[in-house]
Each structure stands twice: as structure tokens, then as C-alpha cells.
């Protein structure tokens with residue numbers, strides 16, 4: 043079981059370095075996707091990388107599409123393995139499905155949080171905005187799940 047949770051012991055600094063290396067820069071949408079994926083994996087007690095499928099809804103261009111890279115990072119669902127699909131949408135969400143059980147969960151970021159990202163990036167920079175997202179709780183970031 044522990045192998046499913048290999049990101050959880052990372053310090054913020056390590057996480058930020060690894061996600062920046064993976065994605066090329068750090069912004070609020072990449073962190074939001076990371077957090078959505080991590081939450082879905084935890085709540086479903088889902089495996090990562092294999093045996094799990096992710097569907098991401100997001101606008102089809104950066105910065106909002108950066109959400110999909112954060113999801114790839116925390117779920118291990120990647121384009122090369124064909125277990126992530128990105129559906130262009132005005133809304134942002136992640137649905138994670140465990141193949142064996144069929145258990146599924148949809149994580150929806152709060153609109154009012156996403157609405158802050160533009161102003162936060164303008165006030166400071168992308169990375170500062172990203173760190174603000176990283177410091178927020180799951181309850182602050184995401185809608186209640188049914």
C-alpha cells in the first residue's frame with residue numbers, strides 16, 4: 043500500500059522542485075492539478091501509474107491546461123500510457139477511475155479560487171501564485187464531494 047503514496051512524504055521544497063522540473067515552470071494551475079490528483083488518489087485509495095484512468099476537463103490552452111500536467115504528476119496517469127484524457131471544456135475538473143473496482147471520483151476546483159489565479163499572477167508571479175495554492179487546504183481548493 044505504501045508504494046501508492048510515494049509523494050506524500052515530500053517536503054514542499056522537494057515537491058516544488060520536482061514539479062517545476064517536470065512541467066518547466068511552476069504556476070497555480072499545475073499545483074491545482076497536482077492537488078486534485080493527490081486528493082483523488084487518497085480518497086479512492088487508488089494505485090498510481092497503472093490500473094487507473096484520469097479524465098481532465100479544462101480549457102485547451104495554458105495556463106488552465108497546465109492543470110493536466112499536475113494531474114499527470116500526482117496520479118502517474120500519462121499521455122504515453124494512454125491513461126489520461128483531456129477534454130476541452132470551460133470548466134476544470136478531474137475524474138479518476140480505478141480499473142479493478144470501477145470506483146470513481148470527480149474533483150472540482152472551486153470557481154472562486156480559480157478566479158483568483160489571474161490577479162495573483164499579476165500581483166506577483168506565477169510561482170508565488172503557485173505557492174499560495176500549495177498552502178491552501180483541500181477544503182479551500184475543492185468543492186464538496188457527493
Ligand SMILES: [Zn+2]
Nearest residue numbers: 069072104108
Ligand atoms: Zn504551466
